[in-house]
Amino acid sequence: xxxxxxxxxxxxxxxxxxxxxxxxxxxxxxxxxxxxxxxxxxxxxxxxxxxxxxxxxxxxxxxxxxxxxxxxxxxxxxxxxxxxxxxxxxxxxxxxxxxxxxxxxxxxxxxxxxxxxxxxxxxxxxxxxxxxxxxxxxxxxxxxxxxxxxxxxxxxxxxxxxxxxxxxxxxxxxxxxxxxxxxxxxxxxxxxxxxxxxxxxxxxxxxxxxxxxxxxxxxxxxxxxxxxxxxxxxxxxxxxxxxxxxxxxxxxxxxxxxxxxxxxxxxxxxxxxxxxxxxxxxxxxxxxxxxxxxxxxxxxxxxxxxxxxxxxxxxxxxxxxxxxxxxxxxxxxxxxxxxxxx
Amino acid sequence: xxxxxxxxxxxxxxxxxxxxxxxxxxxxxxxxxxxxxxxxxxxxxxxxxxxxxxxxxxxxxxxxxxxxxxxxxxxxxxxxxxxxxxxxxxxxxxxxxxxxxxxxxxxxxxxxxxxxxxxxxxxxxxxxxxxxxxxxxxxxxxxxxxxxxxxxxxxxxxxxxxxxxxxxxxxxxxxxxxxxxxxxxxxxxxxxxxxxxxxxxxxxxxxxxxxxxxxxxxxxxxxxxxxxxxxxxxxxxxxxxxxxxxxxxxxxxxxxxxxxxxxxxxxxxxxxxxxxxxxxxxxxxxxxxxxxxxxxxxxxxxxxxxxxxxxxxxxxxxxxxxxxxxxxxxxxxxxxxxxxxxxxxxxxxxxxxx
Numbered sequence: 001x002x003x004x005x006x007x008x009x010x011x012x013x014x015x016x017x018x019x020x021x022x023x024x025x026x027x028x029x030x031x032x033x034x035x036x037x038x039x040x041x042x043x044x045x046x047x048x049x050x051x052x053x054x055x056x057x058x059x060x061x062x063x064x065x066x067x068x069x070x071x072x073x074x075x076x077x078x079x080x081x082x083x084x085x086x087x088x089x090x091x092x093x094x095x096x097x098x099x100x101x102x103x104x105x106x107x108x109x110x111x112x113x114x115x116x117x118x119x120x121x122x123x124x125x126x127x128x129x130x131x132x133x134x135x136x137x138x139x140x141x142x143x144x145x146x147x148x149x150x151x152x153x154x155x156x157x158x159x160x161x162x163x164x165x166x167x168x169x170x171x172x173x174x175x176x177x178x179x180x181x182x183x184x185x186x187x188x189x190x191x192x193x194x195x196x197x198x199x200x201x202x203x204x205x206x207x208x209x210x211x212x213x214x215x216x217x218x219x220x221x222x223x224x225x226x227x228x229x230x231x232x233x234x235x236x237x238x239x240x241x242x243x244x245x246x247x248x249x250x251x252x253x254x255x256x257x258x259x260x261x262x263x264x265x266x267x268x269x270x271x272x273x274x275x276x277x278x279x280x281x282x283x284x285x286x287x288x289x290x291x292x293x294x295x296x297x298x299x300x301x302x303x304x305x306x307x308x309x310x311x312x313x314x315x316x317x318x319x320x321x322x323x324x325x326x327x328x329x330x331x332x333x334x335x336x337x338x339x340x341x342x
Numbered sequence: 343x344x345x346x347x348x349x350x351x352x353x354x355x356x357x358x359x360x361x362x363x364x365x366x367x368x369x370x371x372x373x374x375x376x377x378x379x380x381x382x383x384x385x386x387x388x389x390x391x392x393x394x395x396x397x398x399x400x401x402x403x404x405x406x407x408x409x410x411x412x413x414x415x416x417x418x419x420x421x422x423x424x425x426x427x428x429x430x431x432x433x434x435x436x437x438x439x440x441x442x443x444x445x446x447x448x449x450x451x452x453x454x455x456x457x458x459x460x461x462x463x464x465x466x467x468x469x470x471x472x473x474x475x476x477x478x479x480x481x482x483x484x485x486x487x488x489x490x491x492x493x494x495x496x497x498x499x500x501x502x503x504x505x506x507x508x509x510x511x512x513x514x515x516x517x518x519x520x521x522x523x524x525x526x527x528x529x530x531x532x533x534x535x536x537x538x539x540x541x542x543x544x545x546x547x548x549x550x551x552x553x554x555x556x557x558x559x560x561x562x563x564x565x566x567x568x569x570x571x572x573x574x575x576x577x578x579x580x581x582x583x584x585x586x587x588x589x590x591x592x593x594x595x596x597x598x599x600x601x602x603x604x605x606x607x608x609x610x611x612x613x614x615x616x617x618x619x620x621x622x623x624x625x626x627x628x629x630x631x632x633x634x635x636x637x638x639x640x641x642x643x644x645x646x647x648x649x650x651x652x653x654x655x656x657x658x659x660x661x662x663x664x665x666x667x668x669x670x671x672x673x674x675x676x677x678x679x680x681x682x683x684x685x686x687x688x689x690x691x692x693x694x695x696x
Contacts, residue, residue, distance in 0.1 A: 059456040067449045166538035168470040170494045181474065257444055257471035259494065262538050264444070264471075307439065308450050314410065314439045 032280045035331055036295040039324075043302050051309040060305065062188060068301035069194035070095075070249050070256065071268065072294065075275045076201035077131075077245030079293045080238050082276050083205070084218040085285025086138065086145040088239065090152035091246050091272055094130045095265030097160040098123040098250030103169040103260030116176035123254070124247035130156060131243015135236030153269070160262035169260040180255035190252040197248060202290040214238060218285030274321065275300055278328040299324065395655060395663050396430075402657040403434045404650060405454035407447055408465040408489075410440040413568050413596040414696030415619050418643035419465060419490075426647035433654055444471040451475045455482050461653035465489040465646055469540070473498045485656045487649040491541065500656055502673050503649045505641045507541045509678040511548025513639045514591045514616050517680050519556035521589065521614065521636075528588040529561045531580060531613075533573070533601060535593045537565035545593055545618070562587070566597045573600030578607065587613040595621035595638060596696040602627070605634060619643070620681060620689065621696035628686045637682045643694045645676055 047055040054060065074091050081088045101107065102123035111118040130152060137148040171177065180189055205211035213234050216224040225231050253264055277283055278299060279292030300321065307317045404427065411417035420440060427435035436459065438450040444467055454462050455478060462479055466472035469491040476486045476498035488499035522528040532549060534542050546563070553559055564580045566572040573592070581587075581604060592601050595617045605615070617624040617638030627635035652670050655661070661668050681689045 054453075054457065057456065060453070063449050063452045063456070066452070067445060070445060161538060164538070167540060167543070168468055168494075168538075170470050170473075253445075256448060256474070257468075258474040259468070259470035261468055261471060263468065266442075304446060305449065308446070308453055311437060311439055314441060317439075 033289070033291050033295065036279065036292055036299070036328070039328065039331075040295055040299050040302065043299060043306065047302060047306040047309070051306065054309050055306065060309075062191070064298070064301050064305045065191045065194070066188050066256070067304060068297045069188075069190045070252050071271050071275060071301070072194045072297040073197045073245050073249040073252060074242075074268070074272045075279075075293045075297050076197050076290060077242035078272050078276045079201065079279070079281050079288050079290055080205065080214055081145075081242045082218075082273070082281045082283060083214050083285060083288030084235060084238050085221075085283075086235070086238070087149065087273065087283075088131075088134065088242050089146065089149040089269050089273075090130065090134060090156055091242065091249075092265035092268035092270075093153045093156035093160070094127055094243060094246045095250050095253060095268060096262050097130065097156045097163075098126045098247050099253050099257075099260035099264045100160045100164040100169065100262055101126045101260075102250060103171050103254060104163060105169075108171065108173045111173045111176060116173065116179050119171075119173060119176050119254070120251050123250040124244060127243045127245070127247025127250060128240055129243065131246065132236060132240040134243065135239030138239060139232040139235040157262065164260065164262045166262065171254055171258050171260065176254070177258070180251065181258075190255055193248065193252055197245065198290060198294055201245075205288055205290055210234075210237070215286060215288065218282075218288070220286070271300060274325050278325055296328075299328075395660055398430070398432045399658045401432050401434060402460040402654060403436060403457075404653045404657070405436045405438065405451075405457070405459040405462045406464075406646070406650070407438040407450045407454070407462070408440050408646060409447075409467040410442045412440075412442070414621055414694050415594070415596055415641070415643050416440070418694030419646045422644050423463065423646040423650050426650045430654060433650070435650065442467050444468055447472060448475045451479060455479050455484060458482075459484060460657040461485045461487065463487045463489060463646060463649040463653050465649075466491050466493070470494040485653070487653045487656070489646045489649040491539075500672075501649075501652050501670050503645045503652065504673065504675045505645055506675055506678045507544035507641075508548035510593075510618060510639045510641055511545040511550070512552045513548075513678050513680045514618065514637075515549045515552025515555075517616055517637050517639075517682075518589045518591065519552060519558065522558065523556040525588065526557050528558060529584060529586055529613075530558055531562040531584060531587050531590045532560045532564070533577060533580065533590060533592040533597070534563065534565040535568045535597065542593065549591060566594070566600070568594050568597050570597060570600035570603075573597030574604045575600075577601045577604035581605065581608045581610055589613055589616065591616045591618070593618040595619045595624040598624055598635075599696060602633075602635070616680075619696075620693055622690060622693035623696055625681060625686050625690045625693050628681060628683055629690065631683060637680050640677075640679050640681060640689065642676045644692075648674065648676075 078088060078091065102119045107119055107122050134149050134152050137143050138145050182189060184192055205214065213229050216229060217231050217234055221231050254260060275296035276293050279289060279296030281288045281293060303320060307314065406423055408420055409416055411420055424435060424437060427433045441447050447467055451462065451464065452475060462484055464472060464476060464486055473493040473495050476493055477495065479486050480498060485500035486498060488502040490505055492502060492504065493499055518530060530553060532546065534546060536542060550560060562580055562584045564576040566576045590613055592598050592615060598617050611634050613634065614636040615634045617635060618641060620638050620640040624635055624638045627633040628637065655670050662670055
């Protein structure tokens, strides 16, 4: 706890120590990310040794990236939430809700008239709204994030079932399919979307006031308040942002599956949180890394891919996932200790 | 992975199922939309005059993907498919690890396409969600055999092997009608599986339709999740809610283990229970004669094995030798018979352990 506060001290005075903080975050972050990259490369080596050409092909790379994209976009939003010291357990359920809502007959009928923007807008709005509701309850209702988003997890799934009438809803809206399915320059469009969200997320966290405030609120909320940051409002925005990324992921899920289902995203919140934490974002708040999150997502997607290629038991995969989570966190504690003292 | 299943007798069931499906097909053909040309389809298939279908041919690679074997029926699906493939020296079966994550299952199929397998047998976790990737496979010239949970687009599969969910409901409803038809006030309860799945809706619809024929209806309906735990908890609540019941239809024998436990805990036996899917332990209950379980409705766990057999025929460009028409049919729907004390001995050897 004490360690945590000392490490966040520079973040509380962003203006004074702006350049120094930026530099040290870069070097510390680089060391941490190097460890992750090494882990990813090691995993790729395992993949190549066990899968050979079936693993190390361009097609397979595309498969891994597609698999990573939906989880990845949600993980970018989750990185902000966890950087503030919070958690969002509702993302999987809200994903299901956004796909269902964006693919109802009424929405698709409207989309026939006004184009795919209706379905996308619907998914984004539903995601954003769910996120903002989380944010309001947490920030202004002073409810612990764990509980507030747990409530949303249950409620969103129920609402999704109600709206879907427990039926899977097929997307047959042509303009939506044309826009979001298939490849662009040989790369699946959902991978492009993932890349865009990553760049936007990185910029937002590392190059804007919003990002600095997010780190400050997570490091020490009281100090952030004294420094003039409207902490409650900022928290609400951060959960709203996470909801928005879930909306984007909902669009991607619709593109990938061509169907909205209330079972979409079941238990996905755990994968998302695991990727963010493995990526090096502190669960206690005050430190977040977008690059780390991306590598974290890629590590899990690659792991899943290796298991698929070698037809290994998925129960063993879960054990491996657990080991990676623990290993990565232990490793990061080792690496981040010297970087703090410097 | 339900290694407990014993299904060496299944070979006998396959020709019987195919013959039954041939009968059903004659009824189905008129409803089928005019067949469009899909790749690898009906171009050069010759009518097999006699049954040389089992003779070894060119080696074929068949990719197989199904949901996680997290309950007995699904475990039996995969083990039956694997056993079927072992019967043919020309078949190499690549079994993808079972998953309930559509995102992962899509990746598995993408992997099969990248590998260029000769055919794919796919039991999707969600038929609609796997439709797009199945179409990709078909467009890549790989015939897809859709099993159990139907795709949302006819172009996504070369052949579809289906159980009869609506028929299960009808069979269960008709059996209950036979037992209770003269009691218009009889209380009938229904324990569904996962309520969000289309197959559940179909089962319930068939059940309601059959019951209405004899003036009965469903008084209490609850949904479980195909798991023992959920079966126990919803049934405990159901029994609490309905003090007097005459008949219960439980959609799924896997959750039925929990259902029976709850009935035993509550000390109730004023009703009889009809099961669903047809597990060996439910059949033993029926056989014993002193259980509330009087019947169960079969939902064949051998349908993926039939899918493997058909995939091999399609890859070899053969037909079904019992049919005059060339090629493998587009749809094969299996039958949902009722198992009672009278015929349980016929079905028990092939049943799966839940």
